[in-house]
Amino acid sequence: MQEINQKFSVPFQYKTLFTENMFDVENDCLKTVLEQQSHNHSKKILCVFDKEMSLHHPGLFNRICKYAEYHNNLFEPVRSPIIIPGGETAKNDRTYVDKILQAIDDGGIDRHSYVMAIGGGAVIDTAGYAAAIAHRGIRTIRIPTTVLAQNDASLGVKNGVNAFGKKNFLGTFVPPFAVINDSSFLKTLDQRDWISGISEAIKVALLKDSSFFEFITSHAGDLQNRDMPAMKRLIYRCAELHLEHIATSGDPFEMGSSRPLDFGHWSAHKLEQLTNFELKHGEAVAIGIALDVVYSSLQGLIDDESCSQILNVIENCGFKLFVPELKSKLDQPNNTDSLIHGLTEFREHLGGQLTIMLLEGIGKGIEVHEVDFDVYREAIDKLAVFESANNELLNAT
Amino acid sequence: MQEINQKFSVPFQYKTLFTENMFDVENDCLKTVLEQQSHNHSKKILCVFDKEMSLHHPGLFNRICKYAEYHNNLFEPVRSPIIIPGGETAKNDRTYVDKILQAIDDGGIDRHSYVMAIGGGAVIDTAGYAAAIAHRGIRTIRIPTTVLAQNDASLGVKNGVNAFGKKNFLGTFVPPFAVINDSSFLKTLDQRDWISGISEAIKVALLKDSSFFEFITSHAGDLQNRDMPAMKRLIYRCAELHLEHIATSGDPFEMGSSRPLDFGHWSAHKLEQLTNFELKHGEAVAIGIALDVVYSSLQGLIDDESCSQILNVIENCGFKLFVPELKSKLDQPNNTDSLIHGLTEFREHLGGQLTIMLLEGIGKGIEVHEVDFDVYREAIDKLAVFESANNELLNAT
Structure with missing residues (x-):
């Protein structure tokens, strides 16, 4: 030969x-x-x-x-x-x-x-x-x-x-x-399109740049209220972090099975589909991030305080944290109408081993190759509670 | 900005x-x-x-x-x-x-x-x-x-x-x-498929490796007569030269307008189309090479002796040098049924400036950006004469 x-x-x-x-x-x-x-x-x-x-x-x-x-x-x-x-x-x-x-x-x-x-x-x-x-x-x-x-x-x-x-x-x-x-x-x-892209900035800040996350935290209201200088600053830094990642990750054409920037995306893709795309991509990503943040905290990767802070920032930018589709067919992971089936689809699209990005701190992602369905079910319940508590608070004021 | x-x-x-x-x-x-x-x-x-x-x-x-x-x-x-x-x-x-x-x-x-x-x-x-x-x-x-x-x-x-x-x-x-x-x-x-790939080896030998061309010259009969060791050697060296070119040309994804290995290919693509693909790609390339070799000699880039040697090797491998479609609508370069229109199509597919590879010696290609239609017409006539003279010789023996 x-x-x-x-x-x-x-x-x-x-x-x-x-x-x-x-x-x-x-x-x-x-x-x-x-x-x-x-x-x-x-x-x-x-x-x-x-x-x-x-x-x-x-x-x-x-x-x-x-x-x-x-x-x-x-x-x-x-x-x-x-x-x-x-x-x-x-x-x-x-x-x-x-x-x-x-x-x-x-x-x-x-x-x-x-x-x-x-x-x-x-x-x-x-x-x-x-x-x-x-x-x-x-x-x-x-x-x-x-x-x-x-x-x-x-x-x-x-x-x-x-x-x-x-x-x-x-x-x-x-x-x-x-x-x-x-x-x-x-x-x-329109207002939904204005807001929905903010979630990708939250995502990349959480993974890579805690001071950018601080900026978003302190400008969440401005961003939601269409402050253009704040939005331009958000877009520039978010673009810069994404481009930097592509150039320096060593795998721009994704020949491996990992996709480190897809934090929160396995469930986001599935939620878009389960809502017949009534949820916009960015809105679904906001929920997907919230879910994986709660999951990270339940797994002991981040503390409760960070978890609450992140959920509050997402809400303060104008996002919902919960939609009923999160709960559909939750105990049937092999049912394609189940959110959990999104994990299988995510793995299949990338090929190879399941690789999910979680958080181990604000500004610091960590890859895992196994997940616990029961803990995801618990995380979804927590999100529902968090959202309804905040809504009650909102209605009370 | x-x-x-x-x-x-x-x-x-x-x-x-x-x-x-x-x-x-x-x-x-x-x-x-x-x-x-x-x-x-x-x-x-x-x-x-x-x-x-x-x-x-x-x-x-x-x-x-x-x-x-x-x-x-x-x-x-x-x-x-x-x-x-x-x-x-x-x-x-x-x-x-x-x-x-x-x-x-x-x-x-x-x-x-x-x-x-x-x-x-x-x-x-x-x-x-x-x-x-x-x-x-x-x-x-x-x-x-x-x-x-x-x-x-x-x-x-x-x-x-x-x-x-x-x-x-x-x-x-x-x-x-x-x-x-x-x-x-x-x-x-079948015999046509066995032979037709030899033309790409002739092409790359002419452009890059005169000793490989000598090998083909001395084994033309063996190659035509299905000698497997000769064919394996031809395939290996031809593959090696093609792969080397891709790795070292500096433009593997062809972002420029040049395609240095497409010697003889502008007319080959057009001849395939004009013959409704009855001519196989390799057979068309053999004719395309012959045409651009004669054109190179008419332009004074190579001497007559080299030109004849190359045409003989192509024939000795079992290729025809002429098909009537070479002459169709020859004086109407803008007619899509004209061989000459192949130059326009070749340029359009690559984009940018017309870039054609010619020969300035055996083992040495040269790029040109302008061609003379009249000289191409003369080259086609010469090919017809060469083929019919050789056929007469063949019939006389």
Whole structure:
């Protein structure tokens, strides 16, 4: 037997830019991004818009065209934007991916041209997936417009759509060409979208940065009340921690079975499904974090005081800590309608051994490979009690 | 404007193994491959077979199951093999990708399980694409069974299927988990499949290794006459040169516009299409190489003697140098039925600037960014004359 051992590294590089009103003609941000590859600069761009976003920004495509024109025809949109619905609808319906692929073909979009996706995480995931598989990868400029997409979902190296009833069953690891976080899009978010992305910041603060958690603790009210400077600071630090993790974890394309940033996510994914996606991802993550925090405390990993502090911060940002679906089929771990079954699904998606992140202190995560279903049941009961106690307190005042 | 500059490298590693009768129970090859990841070793395997290959090897799946059993249930096939037709049929019909995805879901194949594809390059490309997009990447063990797949098509980091009438419109860059080249599969190839892969070896020898070209020159007859030791040597060296190129080119995922190993390929892709894929890829590449060799000589890059030597070697291996489709719509470069239009399509698929590899000596390629259509027309005429002169010589003897 002869063998050749193939070994190489692929370097990746992309910028995440933070700006305001990026399509004002004086704003140089997009210009800088496009001109960084002047050698092979194709001018073709295919725009993909989130429907909800586009309703709030009716003149957007016009402003994009004027921006291009003002900057000496910096780029050329190959057609009017493809508009797709936000949220899981975009990811569940295969026709949206097909529509983008068709437009890539029709427009002669090549590997040095661009797909520019403007919207929430789901739209960016869908457009990013279509762009990743066309010609083995069209450059994607991601312009996330929600808090969740700006501080987490659109920063990393993944894309994906749902299939066979499973979240992100289809997807690839492909870094973006660039990410542009424009805070002006945040102003038109409804209150649930404004709040829901905060949970990913709480998550990454709890895992990696206790002083960032202190910032969130002391600004929970400001954040809930749409204070823009507080939100911009939260998004920047959260983005920075996520990007740092991808660059330094040693496994950016997740070839192992661990996913250290998915704290609280095994139950969050399952809750989204059990509530037919009426719970938004960030709202489900807030509950998922609360659950794993209580579980961590019941396991003696963190003290009761830290546990209560964290639950209070989550609530003070505007999140619920409990939904009835937490309790569905709780004693039937093999029933796919049971929250506990989310552990099996989480393991299956990553493959290999079950790996769950818990807390052993504020700012310090710890991985475990086994969990106790009974303790999870107890944790769920505690969450219900905590929530109703706080509600009573609220009603009494 | 704030910015975070994200920068990281992703390391990849995989083995290409050369063996014989890999499913004989005493053969350790597959066992070694699977046990290299003992930590996260899933036992699940989904087999995808090339229909043509499976007709020549009727007991194959049984032998695979016995191999697993003998080695202490080394792995567990989740179902009987999915059988798909070879050649472009596999890549043209989207239902094959869907069938593999469905089986991945049904079988609970996760990111630490395996898809094992056995067949020609097209089947491996199709199975590899499906595996690459499922759960953002299932491990793929490629077992190529043709000369072309063993010495070129199945070694690299690409997969893909056709869409919108375009070759490899859909695909990704994802390295395999392992490649196993088993020479026993070559014995049952028909003569056209035996020969056609030789052209990729001629290609890489011409670009990179003059002593390898000498080997091919002196063994052309043996190679054509199914001498197995000569063929194994050809495959090994050709594989080695291709793998070395991927590892050292600095651009394994082809982010630039250059594709230095695609010598002779711009016209080969077009000829495959113009002949409705009656010409096999390797046969088209032989003609494509011949064309670009004559073009190189007409441009004064190589001397006439080298040119004739190369054309003779290609013929001596059993290839034709001319098909009538070379001349279709030759004076209409914008007609998609014209060979010349292949240059536009080649540029579009890669994006950016036109980049064509030519020869400036045996063992030495050179990239050019502009070509002269008239000189290409002259080169095609010369090829026709060369082929008919050789045919006359052949008929006279």
